[in-house]
Amino acid sequence: MTYCVGLKIDRGLVFMSDTRTNAGIDSISTFRKMYTWEEPGERVIVLMGAGNLATTQAVVSNLNERVKSTGKRPPSIMHTPSMYQTAKLVGDTVKEVIASSAPAGESADAFAASFILGGQVKGGEPRIFLIYPEGNFIETCEDTPFFQIGETKYGKPILVRAYDPAMSFEETVKLLVLSFDSTLRSNLSVGLPLDLLFCERDTYKVTYRRRFAQDDPYYQELAEGWSKALRTAFKSLPHLKD
Amino acid sequence: MTYCVGLKIDRGLVFMSDTRTNAGIDSISTFRKMYTWEEPGERVIVLMGAGNLATTQAVVSNLNERVKSTGKRPPSIMHTPSMYQTAKLVGDTVKEVIASSAPAGESADAFAASFILGGQVKGGEPRIFLIYPEGNFIETCEDTPFFQIGETKYGKPILVRAYDPAMSFEETVKLLVLSFDSTLRSNLSVGLPLDLLFCERDTYKVTYRRRFAQDDPYYQELAEGWSKALRTAFKSLPHLKD
Numbered sequence: 001m002t003y004c005v006g007l008k009i010d011r012g013l014v015f016m017s018d019t020r021t022n023a024g025i026d027s028i029s030t031f032r033k034m035y036t037w038e039e040p041g042e043r044v045i046v047l048m049g050a051g052n053l054a055t056t057q058a059v060v061s062n063l064n065e066r067v068k069s070t071g072k073r074p075p076s077i078m079h080t081p082s083m084y085q086t087a088k089l090v091g092d093t094v095k096e097v098i099a100s101s102a103p104a105g106e107s108a109d110a111f112a113a114s115f116i117l118g119g120q121v122k123g124g125e126p127r128i129f130l131i132y133p134e135g136n137f138i139e140t141c142e143d144t145p146f147f148q149i150g151e152t153k154y155g156k157p158i159l160v161r162a163y164d165p166a167m168s169f170e171e172t173v174k175l176l177v178l179s180f181d182s183t184l185r186s187n188l189s190v191g192l193p194l195d196l197l198f199c200e201r202d203t204y205k206v207t208y209r210r211r212f213a214q215d216d217p218y219y220q221e222l223a224e225g226w227s228k229a230l231r232t233a234f235k236s237l238p239h240l241k242d
Numbered sequence: 243m244t245y246c247v248g249l250k251i252d253r254g255l256v257f258m259s260d261t262r263t264n265a266g267i268d269s270i271s272t273f274r275k276m277y278t279w280e281e282p283g284e285r286v287i288v289l290m291g292a293g294n295l296a297t298t299q300a301v302v303s304n305l306n307e308r309v310k311s312t313g314k315r316p317p318s319i320m321h322t323p324s325m326y327q328t329a330k331l332v333g334d335t336v337k338e339v340i341a342s343s344a345p346a347g348e349s350a351d352a353f354a355a356s357f358i359l360g361g362q363v364k365g366g367e368p369r370i371f372l373i374y375p376e377g378n379f380i381e382t383c384e385d386t387p388f389f390q391i392g393e394t395k396y397g398k399p400i401l402v403r404a405y406d407p408a409m410s411f412e413e414t415v416k417l418l419v420l421s422f423d424s425t426l427r428s429n430l431s432v433g434l435p436l437d438l439l440f441c442e443r444d445t446y447k448v449t450y451r452r453r454f455a456q457d458d459p460y461y462q463e464l465a466e467g468w469s470k471a472l473r474t475a476f477k478s479l480p481h482l483k484d
Contacts, residue, residue: 153395157424161469162476170481178476182399218482227403229475234404234420237467239412240460 001189002033002050002150003180006116006128008140009172010165012201013118013126016176017048018150018184020191034195035060037067037077040205043121045077045086046197050150051113051133058097059113063090083119083127087137090117095135108133114149119199126201154186155179169198169208174222177212181223194219243431244275244292244392245422248358248370250382251414252407254443255360255368258418259290260392260426262433276437277302279309279319282447285363287319287328288439292392293355293375300339301355305332325361325369329379332359337377350375356391361441368443396428397421411440411450416464419454423465436461 004017017033031053037045047063049056066076080086094115102108112133120126130147131137140147145165148156158179167175173196183190193213200207212219246259259275273295279287289305291298308318322328336357344350354375362368372389373379382389387407390398400421409417415438425432435455442449454461 153428154399156428157396157399158472158476160427161472168481173482174476174479178479185402186395186398218480222479225479226475229478230400230403230472233468233471233475234400234416236471237416237420237464238460239410240415 001187003152003155003183003187003190004033004048004050004116004149005146005155005159005176005179006046006048006118006140007146007159007163007172007176008118008126008128008165009145009167009169010201011169012203012207013046013120013128013199014169014172014176015046015048015116015118015195015197015199016180017195018180018190019193019195020189021053022189025188028189028191030191030193032195034197036197036206037063037119038205039078040203041122042204043078043119044199044203044205045083045117045119045121046199046206047090048116048149049113050115052101052111055094055097055101055111055113056115058101059090059093059115062093062097080121082124083117083121083129086119086121087117087129087131087139090115091131091135091137094131094133098133116147116149120201120204122204126199151183151187151190155183158182169200173198177219177222178226181219181226192219243429245394245397245425245429245432246275246290246292246358246391247388247397247401247418247421248288248290248360248382249388249401249405249414249418250360250368250370250407251387251409251411252443253411254445254449255288255362255370255441256411256414256418257288257290257358257360257437257439257441258422259437260422260432261435261437262431263295264431267430270431270433272433272435274437276439278439278448279305279361280447281320282445283364284446285320285361286441286445286447287325287359287361287363288441288448289332290358290391291355292357294343294353297336297339297343297353297355298357300343301332301335301357304335304339322363324366325359325363325371328361328363329359329371329373329381332357333373333377333379336373336375340375358389358391362443362446364446368441393425393429393432397425400424411442415440419461419464420468423461423468434461
């Protein structure tokens with residue numbers, strides 16, 4: 001499994017992903033699931049994938065090969081004129097990769113993968129898309145300012161309750177760490193380390209990047225502090241009276 | 243969908259279930275999912291079901307018919323000598339119902355249902371079992387003192403963090419309401435009203451029974467108080483420094 005979140009705040013875009021992949025409970029590995037393309041001052045693009053690892057890696061390799069190739073192939077992820085066109089490019093690539101993996105006429109379910117694509121291209125707004133295995137996609141809006149992929153349920157309640165578009169980057173990191181910690185505690189197939197990335201609005205670059213490992217002091221402080229704070233909050237609420 | 247929890251504390255057993263059933267998003271109804279059999283001072287048995295509603299109702303009807311019939315049929319749920327034998331009886335009934343629903347040789351998945359069975363029979367301990375559609379079952383233990391069925395993920399983090407076997411009944415109700423509230427906010431197919439039931443240890447009866455409807459003042463107080471308390475707890479935690 002996997003857990004990735006892409007979240008839009010007034011100040012920019014924040015992304016977090018775990019690094020655990022598993023083919024069965026007895027075959028667990030660590031892979032980065034967050035990929036970036038950047039031309040500082042011009043464009044920054046972040047892609048996170050959940051699902052079949054061969055599919056997500058093939059999609060990224062395809063996108064990278066188009067960046068390197070010259071002339072003859074369609075616009076690369078470094079040249080798309082907008083985030084919408086970038087989402088179309090990634091969606092088409094996802095569709096192609098999955099179609100070429102599945103035997104003719106058979107179900108492509110085993111090869112499925114979903115993606116969160118976010119970023120900002122000069123002249124446009126920061127945007128986040130959720131790309132389905134079918135290649136189509138949806139975009140965040142005011143009512144739904146974040147997307148999750150993979151094991152999304154355990155970490156959703158805290159996101160729903162504490163998100164505020166005016167949050168600072170530091171508060172957003174806190175929120176994401178808590179959402180991931182709730183997930184890690186309940187699902188073994190989501191695991192540390194976690195990758196964090198912030199793209200500040202209108203800088204068109206990766207403003208901050210960090211990896212939280214098991215022994216990260218801030219991660220530990222938050223995880224323990226949250227357990228205590230939750231228990232205190234729990235105790236503060238009234239008991240049933242009648 | 244459905245959400246039910248059966249939880250064991252030192253003082254007894256506590257059960258909570260929602261009442262929403264749906265056959266597609268446009269066909270939603272309210273059904274009680276919690277059934278009880280009781281001979282005060284002798285035995286109390288609680289059953290909650292998640293899955294195919296025809297299956298769960300057929301299981302309960304079967305169990306009830308055996309209580310009424312005389313002599314010729316195997317021991318009824320009012321006469322099993324222990325909770326373990328009660329779990330076997332329910333498990334066998336589940337297996338029979340599902341097998342008789344599925345066309346010969348075809349998958350029984352569409353007819354599947356899971357159950358939480360709890361209670362206490364005189365001479366034994368209070369016990370809680372999780373019964374699978376295959377009819378086999380597992381029991382709670384010190385490490386895993388509760389079972390959930392249905393939409394289990396949203397409401398699990400708070401259960402895991404705040405459960406303590408020494409909790410009072412009132413605290414346990416608070417915990418369950420919060421777990422259900424987190425689920426209700428995220429999954430439309432879990433809905434109010436909620437049924438609550440407490441069987442105090444060694445009383446062999448339903449000690450307390452209550453239904454929480456949408457306008458229940460305690461439910462509302464908790465749901466609102468929890469949102470505020472969570473935001474306060476969230477703000478109290480440290481920000482990322484470097």
